[in-house]
Amino acid sequence: MEPTVVWSEDGESWLFLTFGSSTCPNEPRDIRETGERAFEVTLEAAGGFSCTADIGPAMYKVPAPVSPGAPVTVDLGYGVTVTL
Numbered sequence: 001m002e003p004t005v006v007w008s009e010d011g012e013s014w015l016f017l018t019f020g021s022s023t024c025p026n027e028p029r030d031i032r033e034t035g036e037r038a039f040e041v042t043l044e045a046a047g048g049f050s051c052t053a054d055i056g057p058a059m060y061k062v063p064a065p066v067s068p069g070a071p072v073t074v075d076l077g078y079g080v081t082v083t084l
Contacts, residue, residue, distance in 0.1 A: 001019040001055065001057075002019075002076075002078065002080045003016065003017060003018040003019065003026065003043060003076045003077075003078065003080055004016075004017050004076070004080070004082055005017075005041070005074050005076065005082050005084065006084065007064070007068055007084055008061065008064075011064070011067065011068040012063065012064060013061045013062060013063055013064050014061075014062050014063075014064050014074075014084075015059060015060070015061055016028050016041070016043075016059065016060040016061075016062065016076075017057060017058070017059055018043055018057070018058050018060070019055055019056065019057055019058070020045060020055065020056070020058065021045065021047070021051040021052050021053070021054060021055070021056070022052055022054050022055075022056035023047050023048065023050075023051050023052045024045045024046060024047030024048070024051035024052075025045070025046055025047070025056070025058035026043045026044065026045055026046075026058065027043065027044065027045075027046045027058065027060055028041050028042070028043055028060055028062055029042045029043070029044045030042040031062065031065055033065065034075070035073075037066060037070055037071065037072045037073065038072070038073045038074075038075075039065065039072065039073070039074050039075065040074075040075045040077075041074060041075065041076050041077070042077070043076060043077055043078075068084070071083050071084065072084040
């Protein structure tokens, strides 16, 4: 199960789907522009002191740093790159 990102229906946000512990899900912490319409996203575990050993999905809505139109490349780490 790999993380992914898609445009929201209104084109104003990105929707991130990640997988991880249900008590400490992986969430987008930083979005850094690395080139023209190219971004690198840092995913980090959120949560408390101890995390469950299960794997579950989590969804995050983040304001898009660019408008839709031309393709956008998003590097999610873990060897996963998505073109929107």
